[in-house]
Amino acid sequence: MSDIGIITFLLIALTFVISYRGFKDQSFYYKYTFEIDKILIYKDYKRLITSGFLHISWMHLIFNMLSLYIFSYNVEAYLGxxxxxxIYFSGLIGGNLLSLFIHRYHDDYSAVGASGAVCAVIFASIALFPSMQIGFFLLPISFPAWVYGLGYVLFSIYAVRSRKDNVGHDAHLGGAIIGMVVAILMHPSSIMENYRPILLIITPAAVFLYIIITRPHLLFVDNNFFNRHYRNVTIDQKYNIAKHETQQEIDRILDKINTKGMASLTAKERKALEKFAEKK
Known part of the structure; x- marks a missing residue:
């Protein structure tokens, strides 16, 4: 094995060992999973990292580690x-932070898996080598990496909003974007060489991230996850959620005034500010 592959091998080996321990020992597993209340209430921030070394099943583990093995060599060889x-740990932490933000009011939400970190490596590879071909298991077809990247981002946006399964698509998306951005920062010439495919992938993701930060209530509409979490909350909880979102909007408007002046406000922003002032 070359020196380049040793880091990947160690990550895969460590993940297998820890995941296997989690399969056999439930107390160990739940001690290190990603859980909203454990992180936000008890400040157990290590779970943002440790959850990436646990998996729910052998299939989940093998798929993630096989994907890491396939895409890791080019990135490690090119960047060191x-x-x-x-990139790996930025994607792991960044993906979990996005998931933490999206699910901050859902204290029963939990997740495990290296998918955010693996997506970071995959999208770093796409940023550096957008023309490389990506195939699918057992299928005699392949696509340019940037086509796969764009399709994956669009699917992840749909999946995060629809929430029709228990897959952590938010962590996948967060890890993917972080991996691409960090790779570009490490190798700035890639944005000049590959700006078109990079912009095609980054733009919808950036718009979606802006929406969920500034308008989080638009995330879950008429789907199972929304029904389970938002239609059963108390009046006080709904009030606090709405109050938090309003305060975020006002903070954004005030920051805009501070940097660009009152003249920069839109009619809608002026109306929101006036309404807030009246309540106060």
Whole structure:
């Protein structure tokens, strides 16, 4: 094995060992999973990392590690082992932070898996080598990497909003975007060489992230996840959620005034500010 592959091998081996321990020992598993209340209430921030070394099943584990093995070599060889590790853990933490933000009011939400970190490596590879071909298992077809990346981002946006399954699509999307951005920062010339495919992938993701940060109530509409979490909350909880979202909007408007002046406000922003002032 070359020196380049050692880091990937160690990550895969460590993930297999820890995941296997989690399969056999439930107390160990639940001690290190990603859980909203454990992180936000008890400040157990290590779970943002440790959850990436646990998996729910052998299939989940093998698929993630096989994907990591396939895409890791080019990134590690091109950027070096240290930068490869930075991308991996940035994707792991960044993906979990996005998931934490989206599910911050859902204290029963939990997740495990290296998918955010693996997506970071995959999208770092796409940013650096957008023309490489990506195939699918057992199918005699392949696509340019940037086509796969765009399709994956669009599907993830749909999946995050529809919430029709228990897959952590938000962590996948967060990890993917972080991986691409960090790779570009590490190798700035890639944005000049590959700006078209990079912009095609980044733009819908950036718009979606802006929406969920500034208009989080638009995330879950008429789907099972929404029905389970928002239609059963108390009046006080609904009030607090609405109050928090309003305060975020006012903070954004005030920040805009501070940087660009009152003249920069739209009619809608002026109306929101006036309405807020009247209530106060």
């Amino acid at each position: 082992s240290f930068k490869f590790l930075v």
